[in-house]
Amino acid sequence: MANISLEKLMQHGALWRGRQEAPVVENVEPTGWEPLDALIGGWPRGSLTELLSNRNSGLPLLMPALASLSKTERWLLWTAPPHLLYAPALAARGVLMERVLVIREVSRTQRLWAAEQAMRSGACAAVMAWFEHLETAPLRRLQLAAEQGGCLGILFRPTSAIRQSSPAALRLRVTPTTSGFDVEVLKRRGGWGGGRCLVRL
Secondary structure (H helix, E strand, O other), X not given: OXXXXXXXXXXXXXXXXXXXXXXXXXXXEOOOOHHHHHHHOOEEOOEEEEEEOOXXXXXXXXXXXXXXXXXXXXXXXXXXXXXXXXXXXXHHOOOOHHHEEEEOOOOHHHHHHHHHHHHHHOOEEEEEEEOOOOOHHHHHHHHHHHHHHOOEEEEEEOHHHHHOOOOOOEEEEEEEOOOEEEEEEEEEOOEOOOOEEEEEO
């Protein structure tokens, strides 16, 4: 086994120093929000992202990315959203409704199965799902499915899930404010958690 000096590793960029900002992740979908892109670099493609909020908040943060992704040939899948989607509002934000699929009124087991299959299929640009609680094993399966399908896997979960470890590449705590959302990074691939921004809608 060849000896590689610490200095060479640092020059190569394979070693991240804790005092530095997280390295730029290239395989991302721009969020469309300048402060959020500056904080996280973009939504990681082929990965699971968790948006943690007690009010099922955070969907507006995804709208610019969803509008862009809807112009591809892949689907945008909503899996058991807590509220009916209002098509005119989505269309007004640039989402092409002919690329939208919605699964409603299914059991938790069916919802998990549908989300996993859709993420893995390669047919979806983004899969969004809402879960109150998920064990670690299903979370791992969803992360692997998002990797295999190369899609944005987005889970909306309550803030109580913060205490649970997760294989998700990105975890954000999202808190509504009078002007938009306060976004705090709990975990991100390639860097520490921490850091926050205000996204004004």
